[in-house]
Amino acid sequence: MIILCKIVLLCGKRRDGGMMSECFINTKRYTFKKGSTVLQVLMETDKNYRQVLVVRKNNRLCDLHQKIKDGDKIETLSINTREGFRCYQNSLSFLLSAVVEEYFPQKRLIIEHSFGDGFYCKFSNGQKVSKKIIRELTRLMRKKIKERIPFVRIERTKKGIITYFKQKGKKEKVQLLGFEKGATIELYRFKDYIDFSFTPLVADSSYLQDFKLHFYNPGFVLRFPQPMMKHVNKNFPDEPKLFHIFEEYEKWGEILGVPNLISLNRKIEAGEISELIKVAEALHEKKIARIADEIKARWKKLRIVLIAGPSASGKTTFSKRLAVQLRVNCLRPITISLDDYFVERGKTPRLPDGTYDYESIGAIDVALLNKHLSLLLKGEKVTIPKFEFSTGKRLKGKTIAMKKGQVLIIEGIHGLNEKLTEQIAKEKKMKIYISALTQLNVDQNHRISTRDTRIVRRIVRDNLFRKHTARETFGIWKNVEKGEERNIFPFQEEADIMFNSALVYELSVLKRFAVPLLRSVTSDQEEFSEAERLLKFLSFFVDVSPGEVPPTSILREFIGGSSFLY
Template sequence: MQREVRMAGKTVVVSFAGQRRQVLAGTTVWEFFREFWGEVPLDVLAALVNRRMVMLDFPLRGLQVELEAVRAGSRLGETVLRRSAVLLLLAAAAELYPESRLVVGQSLGGGYFFSWHSQLPLTQDVVTSLAREMERMCQEDVPLTRSVITLEEAEAAFRARGEASKLELLATHRSSTVPVVSCGNFLDIAHGPVAPSAGRVRGWDLALYEDGILLRFARNGKQELLPLWPQPKLFATYRETRQWNEAVGIAHVGSLNRACLSGEISEIIRIAEGFHEKKIAQIADAIAARPQARVVLVAGPSASGKTTFIKRLGIQLRVCGLHPVGVSLDNYFVDRDKTPLDEEGKPDYESIEALDLPLFNEHLKALLEGKTVAVPKYDFVRGKRAEPERWSTLKLEPGQVLLIEGIHALNPRLTEAVAEESKFRIFISALTQLTLDDHNRIFTSDSRLLRRIVRDRLFRGHPAVRTLEMWPGVRRGERRWIFPFQEQADVMFNSALVYEPAVLKIFAERFLLEVPREHPAYTEAYRLLKFLAWFVPVFQEDVPSTSILREFIGGSAFEY
């Protein structure tokens, strides 16, 4: 642990675990924890100092400090553990295969996929040797060290290592210093805290996957990993998006920033939107090529752009001679007093049991048989189904297809009365393939979170703090009700746009600054602000009115 020179005569009052203790200013978090516990527990990876996440070598300063330990089993602890394991892998690769290059990619199979760039073929022996080197570092408890160097020193170091992606990222860095983290001889830009040493990095595994390496992680602080289930459709979607990015010359944030400053971004926006339109047209063609498919099911997580996607898909279906008819699952909610309860005893509106499945399946079957059904209307004010006289009738005419959107759309139970050949399933999400640089990925869910923060603040009257409070619950629902069924889709649509963080930055930064520093959500707001600081902003004028991004920033040609 690094030690800071104590500030003579100055003390800090530290509030931790319900106690208040006075220590010398400059005392590190590690030293405080060691004095508090006698020995720092192995599952303590980092800390929150006044709700900002820091490494354990962080010096405590100021008059008063609110301190929390970040443990491996927590959500924040998982991010530290993953970042630390990535650092170990990159250090192992630099040590064993210095002429080769690993490039981080998508989240997959409970871990991160890395592509292998080398004249040396990637084999199981290579993967095994990397895992053994990582295990050696863990057994020897090799330190993971953070430091701050000048911008010029950082550029010189990365230039000597041939790290072009990091040099491009630093080209628009406006601080005179750069935080870096090292393990052995490997140096990286520090985009967040890592564990103090390799011995605390547990619950990981390396696997050969397709033509790359999968670094997998355990969850909730456990060391045993779940079985690896192949996800060929998701992997193919990631690959397709990476090819789109390569086609426009944008693989990481540094190249995006360069395009923003050069003026190329206008053309990149048009090409990115063109890829979207082409893909939507291909999906419509696939539906039209299956005349027996009369039910189109669209599922996706929050802020994936489902509403705009469906409207654009509807246009392309009409081009193919089909007429989509929407059916809202909201009208099939059970009465509020019959809604299932979650673990906390609160109504779980995201549960599939919150829907009247028998009635919905009965109506689907009747519609496909050419019958007329009375579609119920749900009264959300009273929390119960409206009177029958307020219901509407629906009949599926020749050339029409039912378009059903919802979080449960791909769950077989929702449409169990419908023959498989009558269904066409679509999964949509914002699966960003943009990375900060070759070694630092962007959380896939961050794209959706930023979209939702902007939309909620602009059009729903919800401040960023409320969106951030709700987000963990939203994510839990997605993991339970959406993602387990994504591989059952006939086709996946990636709604991410390579340029969108640069546009969202203008809105999101302003709204995140409204989050009070004393609020628990400030930890996440602070992280997102640091992330957005790497982007050169882009004004929205070049974003087409039919873009999925318009659903979140306004100015859409569609009505919502």
């Protein structure tokens, strides 16, 4: 079992003519030679130092080769932290990329998107992946791991590294760095392989013992050990419906002529963003219309539509746009909010820290909801509750009844969980899963995380509508993610239909809203490292004015200016 290790190092007085630094590690006093690295200190003081993958030094993420200075405050992070896990993912991806370049130079690796418990990868231009190649890649990666090759952070001038990539024939990276504003670039070197990384990497390849390559035609999955587990799961958690959505949206990217960030930036610079936005939005509308058509086709039996998805996925706007399309099909939707079926506050489950767990299905009065749904389907009148958040009490709400041509729309995080509507026959309901499954990558080796897209959306929306700072949203986000891991993601494949709310151009619009908010997080705050990471990857985007975004767009839910009432 890999455990979370937290150590605080406070460097203090010097001894021995200034050659030593005095530090406190978990209340114990130690002295170290001036100029020691984090790794050297940990090797002397922590028998579990191998579990430390990355550190937060003065609220900046750093690798273990960083030197400690007087007064530095360091928090060590294992794979059980979000930062440590991301470091492990990126380090293993870096290793895979290096191995492919060295031993399969005729092939071009593309790391596409998260899938199952890893990253889905393939070779470009339809180059085949075989189980034989998978076995050989695994053997070569294991070989590099045994050699304990260090990941070394280097700094080069922008001009110098562009020249290097040109000599290597890496046109994509040359074009990408053309959008970088800085004069110098931080990169990592792994023997002869050099590339940039949005996070620090592990100290050396021997830290990457746990991984598997899983053949998944036409590519393969680079699988990781999940936090709190020692090894990669024996069985691959296949998600065929989710995979189909990713593949569908990859084809959309081809239709739009935007397979990656470079092509997006080129279109913006060429003044073609207006057309791109129109086509991207039309694809969304076409998909929503098709869902409405399917509901219409099944209407005689289908009476309830359940919509679920993680935070900042655009569920509310999707629901409103779906309602419009249902009206086009002569169906009249009635909307019910799951929030009104919360149990009263005194009966709400609590988290380990004592706070109320509103994201637990135990916070919903499932029995009352099923009773009301059953009555509505029989044509009877029902007085639905109205939950008062300020008092934690449930009051009487409006009285509703279902008439001919009406469909119930229920939006909430538990919509995919069969327990929520267990008394309703399956043929009477449709489950829709919505998420911002980002199909745009930075380049062939660097994916854009769906979580990153959602947190940027959430930061912008929380500031605009709730006056939250970026730091406050980061604080909330930790518990939001935990709730999603328990209550949403395990039920993804239960969906009858999946809708991808990501828009290929959205981060270029969100950038001008998000950057000043992220810059407001100061270096004396714990959230600084995460803000810095997001700023680094957003720096590659050419920003776009929000004026072209239509008022019915899902993006308007986050940047304001929507024609829908929320």
